[in-house]
Amino acid sequence: MPETDDKSEDTATFECNICLDTAKNAVISMCGHLFCWPCLYQWLETRPQGQVCPVCKAGISRDKVIPLYGRGGSKTDPREKLPPRPQGHRTEPEADYAGPGGGHRYVFGDNPHFLSFGIGAFPFGFFASSFNLAGGAGNPMEHQHRDAAGPADHQMQDQLVSKLFLWLACIFLLWLLMA
Amino acid sequence: METNSSSGSLLNKRLQKELMSMQREPSPGVSINSHTLHGNSLSQWIIDMEGAEGTLYEGEKFQLLFKFSSKYPFDSPEVTFVGPNIPVNPHVYSNGHICLSILTEDWSPALSVQAVCLSIVSMLSSCKEKKRPPDNTLYVKTCSKNPKKTKWWYHDDSV
Known part of the structure; x- marks a missing residue:
């Protein structure tokens, strides 16, 4: 009996917060909540504006979830399915601050400002x-004619x-x- | 096509899971009316609810009707009070419509039937004076049958 209890508790820890099933193609939010990527994707599609974590309402977005890769997970590549799960992010040790992308965006962002100001x-x-x-x-x-004139x-x-x-x-x- | 069929199975699977967990670990004062579940597709549930002890609704019995659209759990369920006893409460209209933000704009797919029921029990329990909403007569005359079509204006955060 205790064994089965343990088992159900164990699986509940890894249940998706949306479909309540064991998370497949799992992703985790920055706030630490676990979802199947297809489930979370569908929720994010439902609310294009003001995307929040379904559990704690923290801000959430496609770029701010981390895929979870367990050992011996599904053999098929999750990205072959629709919708694709976002890639894991690997931060470079030294971020190039003035990258070409950043500079470009800066100019673009400022241009309309300049225009309206002009x-x-x-x-x-x-x-x-x-x-x-x-x-x-x-x-x-x-100076020429009124110099003598009063204040x-x-x-x-x-x-x-x-x-x-x-x-x-x-x-x-x-x-x-x-x- | 594929997404349609998968969302359909997600709907049924999730409702099954919610049903099982509510039967396994029922919350006090909230139970599923099992007669309503026989022979249909789980798309409508009736919940029997009792007023919590020590509140204005102690000893009263209510019934809630949950209707699930095919987009559940991404879309909130339609929840109304039904039956002979509609609670007299500043957030419940006499036609059974409930003014509760989690039923529309604050809905989240991580909420469940059980969570909605608990919110409604606590909404009733925090009531200090039994009265209908101030605009009850006008609203009941003019509203749509579906409370989700009402543009609710949530003003009372104390609940």
Whole structure:
């Protein structure tokens, strides 16, 4: 009697958490839960978004499970069957950080960012440049003719210029909207 | 073709295994109504449930209907209260529909009939006041027959 109990407990340890049968083509998740690869594959297919471990809801994915190879397992290659079980991962002792794949991905990831930034920055650039132009034109004039003028006059001039540019900005925005 | 037949056998095999383990190690207050299992394909089970001792439902008896689709265990079972006694509970509608997240979006194939039953027993046991959900009348009038078609809004995490 105790022997059969032991036996059932032993096999239960290696049961797939989905089909409740002894795991075939077994894979194990990073969180330590055992599944048949076909069972887990089907679950991952059911939920393409937000893939979680069926047992503990930890994040899980095709690349984050490890195949288990026991001694004297099935003679047929599991990968011949559909769906294939993912390969085991062997980490190289020194990972090449700036690999060609990594660099490529980096450029690709940044490109759209640059693009959107350029478009977004265009009106600001326009404002900034026109402002500078005005400032350049205004400043010599001040120096030449209004040097003696009091600070009040100076402020008025500034206010006028800022009002002018506020209007310009409004008109420009309107034009942007119309176009 | 191949996946279809294999998922079909997975369904039956798994239901057989669940049935055996529930009969071998039954949880207190939860048992399979064996009359419902005769002569059909295991696709519908009726579970007899008793209210847990020391709770508002002590001494009451309920029946749960489980319907399994061909995609079980990847798809959750359809679970409703049936029979003459539907528990009066803020998460159970008077038509037997149950608002419980593991029955829809939080379902996992590692859950089982037994796990669902235990969740429902504990949902009932944590109840402090017997009352129907606030939107019961409207929901029962307008809902689909299948509770899985309801877009549930889970708001009470205390259960």
